[in-house]
Amino acid sequence: MTVAPARPAVAGGSRVRLHPLQSRRAGDEVIVGRLATGDFAAVPAVGLAVIECLGRGLTVAETRKAVLAETGEDVDVGDFVDGLAALGFVSDVDGVALPGPAPRRPTFPWITQRRAAWSLSPLVPVAMGAVIAAAAVAAAAQPRLIPGYRSLLWSRHGSLVLLVTVGAGWSMVLLHELAHLLAARATGVPARIELGTRLQFLVAQTDMSGIELAPRRHRLTAYLAGMAVNLTTAAAGLLAAAAAGPGSPALRPLEILVLVAVLPLPFQFMVFMRTDVYFVLQDLTGCPDLFGDGRAYARFLVRRALPGRRSRAADPSRGMSAARRRAVRAYGAVLVLGTVLCLGSLASVTAPADLTVLVRAARRTLPGHSVADRLDGLAVLLVLGGAQAVWARTKWRGAKARRRPGAVRDS
Structure with missing residues (x-):
């Protein structure tokens, strides 16, 4: 042939x-x-x-x-x-x-469908729910167990705080994505963990393309597995802190564990960036491509708002069923509002704050500062500057892949 x-x-x-x-x-x-x-x-x-x-x-x-x-x-x-x-x-x-895309190499291919099958057992969510419920009862009885932001400020050296927080945070991210991968692999999907971008955020993501063919319970399990692991990890940390008692040297590390497990959860509700909750919403609304349809409707709204273009704008949702049209229109509005607010926050808060921290760190590496201050400033530059460099490279590679003829875009 x-x-x-x-x-x-x-x-x-x-x-x-x-x-x-x-x-x-x-x-x-x-x-x-x-x-x-x-x-x-x-x-x-x-x-x-x-x-x-x-x-x-x-x-x-x-x-x-x-x-x-x-x-x-x-x-x-x-x-x-x-x-x-x-x-x-x-x-x-x-x-x-005919030429076509080559089969993808899955992440951790040694995790076979048979080895991951336990993750779809009904006993898993029951066990997780029991841990979370026990932690909620413990926190209600002892509110002091709930850590605050000061728990992260455990050292006067910002570089140490930053390194520990980033290390613990990305370890939690890997555990979150592994939960997605396990549930997807249990359905026979050769899932992959990779870096990606969501607007100004650098994220780890699990490509579970093919999970759409699994039964609904298995699909929802795969979508929610990461958040469930975060909540269970935080709950386990709270229970361990309750067992350790006040003054225990293990208390501060446990508080950090609870915070790095809980703090990413609000991000998952930013459905305008195709987060975990977005895929649940897409599945429940029955829209195979809620993001694509919502983006097309958002562009229609923007074009219609421009002077002189109102009559030429065609509503892309007009031919859809009533239920799908309502879902797409609502999501399109959320997409516009969320993107505007997110980029506005980047321009007014995040970018100025990051730039200020980077400039201060760079100044501390100059002559006239102690060795400890120089090392502290260098560590901040490496962590924050490195994260921005990885974000830029990931963004550029994603854009290049989308421009390449015949390229496959992950959903």
Whole structure:
């Protein structure tokens, strides 16, 4: 079999061979995709009939006749095959192989589906809920157990505080993402942990493309697994602090553990950045691409607000069902408001504060300061400056991947 440099033409007599595809019905649509590459798309229900006929070895023309007889719909199978090929779902046409994305290498491939199966057991959320409930009772009985921001300011050396907080925070992030990966791997999804950006934030993210095919309980478990681990870790820290008692040398590390586990949770409710709660919301509303549809509607709102463009703006939600239209319009408004507030906070608070800290740290590395002050300033520069450099590189690589022809964009 030869590999063609360009996509061969699809004629009525062409035989099309597809890569192994998985599917799940979602309302009036069908979610179809390749687990090996993480590429998925929502197609009309009749599209599944086309895929099944092609899979039986029928030609394009034979498929069109068979689908017409089965569903009463006359489908342009050639155009449909072109769409499948663009998604990387077509293996070859008339024996000529089509280029496509290579299978992705999963993170921690030794975590097999069998080894991760325990994470979907109903006993897991029961055990987590028991720990969280016990911690809530302990905190209500002893409010002193609840740490405040001063628990993080355990040293007069800002560099030590920063290094410990960043180290503990990113360790918690890895544990959070591992929880997502375990739940996804238990469903057979070859999930990957990678760095990404959400507006001005550098984040770790787990690409769980393919989880859409799992049963709803398993999907929601995978989406909520990270937050559940954060809450359980914080609860365990509170219970350990209660057992240690006042004055224990273990108290401060436990307080730091509780804070680094709890503080990231509000971020997950910023649904305009496709956080964990966003995917729950997308699943419950039945919108396969709530972010994409919401962004299109947000652009429509912005264009409509511009002078002279009101009459030319077309509402992209007009052809949707009533329930989906309401969800998309509400999310589009949240998307605009959240993005504006987030970028406004960056411009007015975060960026000036970071710049001030970096300038002060740089000054402390100059002659005239003690060795301890110089090391302290250098550590701050390395941590904060390094984080900004990683954010910029991750942002640039993401933009480059989106511009590259044929690139696959993670959802």
